[in-house]
Amino acid sequence: MRRQSDTVRGAAKRSPLPRRVVLAKLPHGGMQVKQRVPLAGLPRLAQVLAEPGGELAVELKLQVAGAGGPRLQASLSASLALRCSRCLQTFHWPLALQLDLRLVADADEERRWLAQDEPYLAAAGVLDMPRLIEDEVLLALPSVAHCRRDECLRRWQGVSY
Numbered sequence: 001m002r003r004q005s006d007t008v009r010g011a012a013k014r015s016p017l018p019r020r021v022v023l024a025k026l027p028h029g030g031m032q033v034k035q036r037v038p039l040a041g042l043p044r045l046a047q048v049l050a051e052p053g054g055e056l057a058v059e060l061k062l063q064v065a066g067a068g069g070p071r072l073q074a075s076l077s078a079s080l081a082l083r084c085s086r087c088l089q090t091f092h093w094p095l096a097l098q099l100d101l102r103l104v105a106d107a108d109e110e111r112r113w114l115a116q117d118e119p120y121l122a123a124a125g126v127l128d129m130p131r132l133i134e135d136e137v138l139l140a141l142p143s144v145a146h147c148r149r150d151e152c153l154r155r156w157q158g159v160s161y
């Protein structure tokens with residue numbers, strides 16, 4: 001059922017990412033997703049952001065099992081509102097993340113691939129797409145966030161102009 005507001009605001013493309021992708025049931029050609037995901041729909045990420053609004057642009061390709069698969073390749077970008085740990089002001093941090101992950105079904109398989117590839121555990125061959133996206137974005141966030149405002153840099157680095 002389509003809600004009225006989706007039609008009015010053209011938000012139909014912002015549907016949620018699938019939470020249950022059974023890798024063994026993917027069509028032969030794999031799966032491609034290109035959509036904008038509201039950050040508010042990723043609760044663990046939303047919790048660390050200084051402001052809740054905004055969207056994550058997701059372009060994602062899932063390849064079925066084969067010599068190198070199943071694999072997930074994705075490009076994620078967003079402007080994330082973080083709090084500067086020096087001046088405590090909100091600033092926008094550009095996220096641009098490229099992923100190339102081998103999807104593994106259990107911890108044994110994960111260990112086996114760790115040395116030569118970047119495995120991601122899709123337990124029992126079922127991929128929770130928003131969870132993967134959120135995990136990877138959280139990993140990519142700076143552990144200490146610093147803005148690039150002139151006054152913030154000057155104050156904390158003692159640089160004078």
Ligand SMILES: [Zn+2]
Nearest residue numbers: 084087147152
């Ligand atoms: Zn700052």
